[in-house]
Amino acid sequence: MWSPETAVSNAFVAVGLDTVTKTDPKIMCELYREMHLGGIKTNYLPLQLVLQKAITEPIDISMFVSQIRQGLSKNEIVSDFLEEACHAGYLQQHKLYEKAFHFAFLIEQLTSVQANSLIASNDIQEFFYIERKKNGVDTMHPLAAVAATAKLTQSPFKTAKFISIIPFVKKFALERENGGPLSLDKIGILSKLGLISSIERLYLTPHDTMKHPTIQLNILEAGNEEYLRGFKDNAFVAYALQKGCQIEETIEYKVGAVVPNSYESQMLINPFAFEIKELTDRNNMHPQYHFSKEWVDLYESWNMCFVLSDLHDIHLILPKLFIPSQIDAKPYDYIFNRALSLDCVINFYLFRLFDNVPHVESPAKCSEIAKLWGTINKQHCIRFIINELHMDLKEFEKEFEAYYSKGIWNFAVMAKEFATK
Numbered sequence: 403m404w405s406p407e408t409a410v411s412n413a414f415v416a417v418g419l420d421t422v423t424k425t426d427p428k429i430m431c432e433l434y435r436e437m438h439l440g441g442i443k444t445n446y447l448p449l450q451l452v453l454q455k456a457i458t459e460p461i462d463i464s465m466f467v468s469q470i471r472q473g474l475s476k477n478e479i480v481s482d483f484l485e486e487a488c489h490a491g492y493l494q495q496h497k498l499y500e501k502a503f504h505f506a507f508l509i510e511q512l513t514s515v516q517a518n519s520l521i522a523s524n525d526i527q528e529f530f531y532i533e534r535k536k537n538g539v540d541t542m543h544p545l546a547a548v549a550a551t552a553k554l555t556q557s558p559f560k561t562a563k564f565i566s567i568i569p570f571v572k573k574f575a576l577e578r579e580n581g582g583p584l585s586l587d588k589i590g591i592l593s594k595l596g597l598i599s600s601i602e603r604l605y606l607t608p609h610d611t612m613k614h615p616t617i618q619l620n621i622l623e624a625g626n627e628e629y630l631r632g633f634k635d636n637a638f639v640a641y642a643l644q645k646g647c648q649i650e651e652t653i654e655y656k657v658g659a660v661v662p663n664s665y666e667s668q669m670l671i672n673p674f675a676f677e678i679k680e681l682t683d684r685n686n687m688h689p690q691y692h693f694s695k696e697w698v699d700l701y702e703s704w705n706m707c708f709v710l711s712d713l714h715d716i717h718l719i720l721p722k723l724f725i726p727s728q729i730d731a732k733p734y735d736y737i738f739n740r741a742l743s744l745d746c747v748i749n750f751y752l753f754r755l756f757d758n759v760p761h762v763e764s765p766a767k768c769s770e771i772a773k774l775w776g777t778i779n780k781q782h783c784i785r786f787i788i789n790e791l792h793m794d795l796k797e798f799e800k801e802f803e804a805y806y807s808k809g810i811w812n813f814a815v816m817a818k819e820f821a822t823k
Contacts, residue, residue, distance in 0.1 A: 406481035410474045413484040416493035422467060422503060424460040429504045431457045436759065437508070437750045438533055444525040452511040463507055466726065469662060470506075473730030476663075479703040479782045480729075483775050492771045498717040498762065506721035513727045513743040517660035517735075518686055520578050523742070527575065530749045537756040541568050544601045554755045559627055559712075563620070564748050569602040570616055571745045574738065576606065578687045582655045583608065604821065614647040614691075615820045617737065621647070621701075622816065624708050626809040628776075633711050635776035639704045639783045641802045645791055646697045653689045660688050660738065662730035690734040698736045700786055702729065703779050711772030714761040715751065722747045 404412070414420040434440065434457050442453060455461065474480055487493050516523035534541060539550045544565065552561045576592075577583055584592075589606045592598045598606065609615050625640030693701075702723065709720050722728065722743040731739050787798050805812050 404481075404485045406475040406478065407471075409481040409485040409488070410471050412488050413474075413493055414471070416488055416495075417499055418495035419467075419499060419503060422500070423464045424462055425456065425504055425507060426500075427457055427459060429501055430508075433501070433505055433508060436754060436757070438529075438753050441533055442526060442529045444522065446515070446519060446522040446525060448519075449515050449522045449525065452508075452515065456508065456511075461507075466507055466510065469726035469730060470724055473662065473726055473728075474724070476730065477699045477702060479699055479779060480706070482782075483703065483707075483778045486774060486778060487771060490774065492767060492774070494765075496765050498765070502717040502721045505718060506725050509722050509743055509746055510725040510727055512746050513722075513725060513739055514660075516742045517688060517727065517739055520575065520686070523575060523578075526746075527571065530745075533753060533756075534749070537752075539752065541565075542596075542599050544599050551752070554752065559623065560751075562623055563744075564752065565601070566616060566620060567741065567745050567748055569599065569605040570741050572598070572602050573605045574689060574741065577655065577689065581687055609820065615816075618644045618647045619813070619817060619820060622809075622813050624705075624712075626806070626813055627712060628708060629806045629809055631711070633708075633772060633776050635780040636704060636707050636711065636772070637806060638802055639700065639776070639779045640708075641805060642783050642787055642791065642798070643697065643701050643704060645793075646693070646786070649791070653691050655687050656690055657685055657687055659686065660727075660735050662726040663732060688735075689738050691737040692734050693736065694790065695733045696786055696790055698731070698733045700779070700783060701736075703775070703782070707772050707775040707779055710764075710768050710775065714764060715754075716764050716768070717762060718751060718754075719747060 411420070434453075439453055442449070444450060444453075474484070484493070512526060516526055531541065534547075539547050539554075541547045548561060548565055551564050552558070555561050555564070576598075580588070584606055586607065589598075589603055592606075593600075593603045605616060621640050621644040625637045625644070628634070628640065629637035706720065706723050709716060709723065725743060727739040728736065728743060784795060787793050787795060791798070
């Protein structure tokens with residue numbers, strides 16, 4: 403049996419990323435056009451450097467690569483999968499991987515600057531909103547946005563994912579500015595002034611009985627997809643993860659830097675010569691979700707497997723899960739960073755649809771690889787069920803089958819409970 407570090411190292415060799423140390427400005431320019439990054443207007447210096455330097459000269463990303471390796475090796479589930487995938491010969495070189503790595507680098511920068519600066523985050527979110535609106539997707543009008551997005555994506559899941567992540571990030575922005583959750587009176591005023599949409603008001607309003615309803619619903623939504631397509635092992639994990647949401651504490655807001663475990667106090671947060679203290683707003687208020695490391699590790703591995711099993715364009719969808727701000731996040735920063743990175747990727751995915759960029763087929767044997775990964779995830783999930791959920795395994799299995807036998811109906815019931823709170 404390999405050590406986690408050996409499994410990660412061998413996986414990097416297998417896919418041909420073991421020698422990557424610098425970015426290629428030509429690839430960055432291609433991504434820059436696809437991502438519409440020329441449209442971002444900001445006076446925030448770290449973000450300006452991210453946008454300017456990346457397309458003009460090679461950037462040393464050896465630290466970035468090292469941080470990814472460290473993060474992957476700390477997740478026992480992922481390293482177990484990588485070892486099995488190497489033995490099975492599933493991990494092979496592909497022309498998309500180099501571009502995917504560059505995309506991951508850009509997503510890491512955009513995630514870190516947003517997590518550490520509300521100013522930068524507001525600039526990026528304003529850019530996203532303007533690009534969406536001029537292409538016919540105005541999220542201030544949810545029903546019209548759903549219809550326009552559904553027409554573009556031709557996918558209920560992708561439409562739901564897009565519609566659910568935008569208000570989640572808007573909720574963070576308003577609560578960061580407020581220093582914590584908004585009062586019902588303030589939410590009402592914002593709604594009357596037309597500053598938030600009906601869905602954003604729903605996200606901002608605390609739920610009486612569900613601790614993390616939006617996270618639960620997102621997991622169950624994906625779990626339904628997996629169950630119906632025959633990836634039942636990973637759907638099993640999804641059901642356990644959403645139950646884990648019910649036992650975790652609510653969020654709290656803190657002031658300070660949001661950095662992965664691998665960043666030391668004086669280490670550069672990115673290759674643009676900014677230390678953490680220079681990158682972070684003086685009073686950077688940010689949310690912390692107190693999920694356990696066991697939940698976060700299981701969620702991360704489950705989500706990687708789900709993306710591999712379900713989606714085209716995985717060279718754009720999958721990399722966000724490997725960035726240091728996610729794979730090596732402190733457990734209480736994970737959900738915040740995940741929302742920011744997912745929001746970036748979902749918007750860039752939409753931009754490709756606006757431009758009629760053809761979908762890129764997944765590499766060969768993705769379905770087989772996902773089946774293997776799901777099996778490994780389920781093995782680790784059993785321990786989570788027993789130790790974290792404190793449930794009898796047979797009782798859990800019975801509940802799991804009962805739920806997914808009418809998964810769409812049960813999901814609709816929960817969604818209605820959330821919407822009519």
